[in-house]
Amino acid sequence: xxxKSSSEFAKVLLEGDQxxxxxxxxxxxxxxxxxxxxxxxxxxxxxxxxxxWEKNEIxxxxxxxxxxxxxxxxxxxxxxxxxxxNNDLRKALFPSIVKEHHxxxxxxxxxxxxxxxxxxxxxxxxxxxxxxxxxxxxxKPDLIGxxxxxxxxxxxxxxxxxxxxxHVCYNPEIIIGGRLxxxxxxxxxxxxxxxxxxxxxxxxxxxxxxxG
Ligand code: B12
Numbered sequence: 001x002x003x004k005s006s007s008e009f010a011k012v013l014l015e016g017d018q019x020x021x022x023x024x025x026x027x028x029x030x031x032x033x034x035x036x037x038x039x040x041x042x043x044x045x046x047x048x049x050x051x052x053w054e055k056n057e058i059x060x061x062x063x064x065x066x067x068x069x070x071x072x073x074x075x076x077x078x079x080x081x082x083x084x085x086n087n088d089l090r091k092a093l094f095p096s097i098v099k100e101h102h103x104x105x106x107x108x109x110x111x112x113x114x115x116x117x118x119x120x121x122x123x124x125x126x127x128x129x130x131x132x133x134x135x136x137x138x139x140k141p142d143l144i145g146x147x148x149x150x151x152x153x154x155x156x157x158x159x160x161x162x163x164x165x166x167h168v169c170y171n172p173e174i175i176i177g178g179r180l181x182x183x184x185x186x187x188x189x190x191x192x193x194x195x196x197x198x199x200x201x202x203x204x205x206x207x208x209x210x211x212g
Pocket of ligand 1: 042046060064108109145150152179201
């Protein structure tokens with residue numbers, strides 16, 4: 001099967017055709033890495049969906065359908081890793097912040113960390129900051145990854161970073177990524193040397209792929 005483009009993939013997502021979407025994924029998996037599939041197929045397809053929504057060419061219901069199929073496909077990329085739990089693995093936590101319903105990017109990032117041999121926990125549903133602090137102080141991840149897609153969420157993100165900075169009893173690494181991070185200057189969000197903005201998956205890969 002010839003590999004289909006991300007815009008053809010977007011069309012299949014919008015048709016809600018999860019089996020065709022899976023076929024496309026399998027064809028890509030013949031020749032591309034998980035990392036490339038995320039960067040070259042899935043992300044641009046969802047950005048295409050966003051552009052169509054912005055131009056009023058699709059409805060919110062269409063967007064929900066595309067999201068559901070896309071989520072299904074991403075889950076299929078999470079094939080069994082040869083993962084033996086042991087206490088030496090570094091731990092990474094990926095919580096969603098409140099009112100941030102865009103979690104597909106964070107989900108892909110969490111799967112990459114899994115591939116890179118980290119002990120990973122991805123919390124898809126938005127987690128209020130007070131519960132996050134309790135969880136972090138208990139599980140003590142080495143790294144916490146937050147995602148930021150919607151500009152109206154900036155104050156919420158700020159609060160999360162401030163609370164993590166002042167109420168966590170040790171010094172985890174905190175990374176912030178998402179659609180807007182590579183586009184604008186958010187350095188004012190950074191409160192200590194352990195916080196870092198990651199503009200794209202290439203930077204993420206070069207920092208963490210061989211550092212599990
Ligand atoms: C699907 C979608 C939705 C879905 C959410 C699906 C889900 N469960 O994730 C639904 C329908 C729920 C939704 C709702 C809304 N959405 Co919406 N949505 C989108 C859409 C089309 C795709 C999002 C997506 O999955 N992209 C693909 C992923 C893979 O890309 P990504 O998130 O950027 O992630 C990549 C990188 O940024 C990075 N990354 C992401 N997170 C992290 C974290 C770390 C630590 C690191 C290192 C990297 C990293 O890795 C990923 C890999 O490439 C976008 C369009 C777009 N351009 O993204 C709009 C978009 C983000 N939404 C938008 C808006 C306005 C909304 C709503 C307010 C209204 C609406 N109905 O659309 C609500 C807000 C809900 C809320 N409170 O959060 C706007 C945001 C504009 C802005 N103001 O900033 C966009 C850009 C659409 C647009 N063109 O206007 N949305």
